[in-house]
Amino acid sequence: QSVLTQPPSASGTPGQRVTISCSGSSSSIGSNTVNWYQHLPGTAPKLVIYGNDQRPSGVPDRFSGSKSGTSASLAISGLQSEDEADYYCAAWDDSLNGALFGGGTKLTVL
Amino acid sequence: EVYFLESGGGSVQPGGSLRLSCAASASTFRGYALSWVRQAPGEGLEWVSGIGGSGSTINYADSVKGRFTISRDTLTNTVYLQMNRLRAEDTATYYCARGRSSMADRPDFDYWGQGTLVTVSS
Numbered sequence: 490q491s492v493l494t495q496p497p498s499a500s501g502t503p504g505q506r507v508t509i510s511c512s513g514s515s516s517s518i519g520s521n522t523v524n525w526y527q528h529l530p531g532t533a534p535k536l537v538i539y540g541n542d543q544r545p546s547g548v549p550d551r552f553s554g555s556k557s558g559t560s561a562s563l564a565i566s567g568l569q570s571e572d573e574a575d576y577y578c579a580a581w582d583d584s585l586n587g588a589l590f591g592g593g594t595k596l597t598v599l
Numbered sequence: 600e601v602y603f604l605e606s607g608g609g610s611v612q613p614g615g616s617l618r619l620s621c622a623a624s625a626s627t628f629r630g631y632a633l634s635w636v637r638q639a640p641g642e643g644l645e646w647v648s649g650i651g652g653s654g655s656t657i658n659y660a661d662s663v664k665g666r667f668t669i670s671r672d673t674l675t676n677t678v679y680l681q682m683n684r685l686r687a688e689d690t691a692t693y694y695c696a697r698g699r700s701s702m703a704d705r706p707d708f709d710y711w712g713q714g715t716l717v718t719v720s721s
Contacts, residue, residue: 524707526644533694533711534636534644545709577644579706587660588634588646588706 493517493578493591500597506566509594511578513559517589521581523561525554528575528593537576538563565596573598601627601710603695608715611685615719619680621695621712628676632698634708635669635680637691637717647693648680652701663689685719692716 494512501507511523525538536545538554541561553564561580565572578591607619619635634649648659648669657669668681678695693715696708 522705522707524705526708528644533713534696534708535711536707536709539699539707539709575643579644579646581704581706585661587658588649588704590636590644590646590706593643 493580493589495576495578495591495594497592498595498597500599501565501568502599503568503570505568506564507568507596508565509563509576509578509596511561511563511591513561513580513589514582514584515559516584517559517580517582518556518561519559520583523554523556524579525552525563526577526579527572528577530575534577568598570598572596600624603627603697603710603712605693605695605712605715608693608717610718610720612721613686613719615685616681616683617685617717619682619693619695619715619717621678621680623676623678623695623697625676627697627710628671628678629673630701632701632703632705633669633671633678634696634698634703634706635678635693636696636708636711637689637693638714639688639691642691645691646706649698649703649706650678651703656703658703682717685717687719690717690719 526534
């Protein structure tokens with residue numbers, strides 16, 4: 490079964506840098522670009538990284554993305570309280586011919 | 600102006616049907632790939648279905664293949680999700696979302712609707 494695996498939780502203090510990983514397979518991350526979403530309960534998800542490492546307009550440069558092989562990472566530097574949210578990676582899977590979301594990582598700002 | 604307005608959610612018994620609609624502004628809709636993404640209570644995001652900018656490419660998650668149908672109407676700038684043979688596990692908030700290009704195989708959704716709740720229960 491094709492999946493994208495994320496750690497269920499992550500945390501950091503204000504000002505710190507945190508990273509969230511996303512592990513896939515050769516048919517998903519290994520063959521396609523990775524996107525990252527920030528999701529607050531009761532609101533629509535927000536795209537924060539697309540195309541592995543591109544930031545949409547309006548997303549602070551504190552957010553950055555990278556990809557290597559079948560894994561990807563989202564890094565948030567200068568952590569702020571408003572960054573507390575659920576974060577999801579997403580990529581197309583050529584074997585499934587469909588999109589996959591990771592299970593989500595709950596980021597807590599201590 | 601950019602907007603997505605979803606409608607059609609509600610409660611239905613197992614085996615029943617619902618049709619979700621997502622009306623968009625012309626600038627938001629034309630030429631862009633559109634998808635439906637859902638979130639079950641207490642769970643993560645799940646991609647359900649997507650349609651390319653021209654409407655010629657359509658894909659479904661295995662969990663809904665054969666039961667759900669996505670379509671788009673360029674006259675009304677609306678994307679639909681016809682959901683048949685609904686199951687309890689289809690209970691979720693359903694979001695429509697726009698891809699950044701016409702390509703249906705890129706889950707890079709830059710605009711989202713507010714979500715509509717579908718509850719399947721007897």
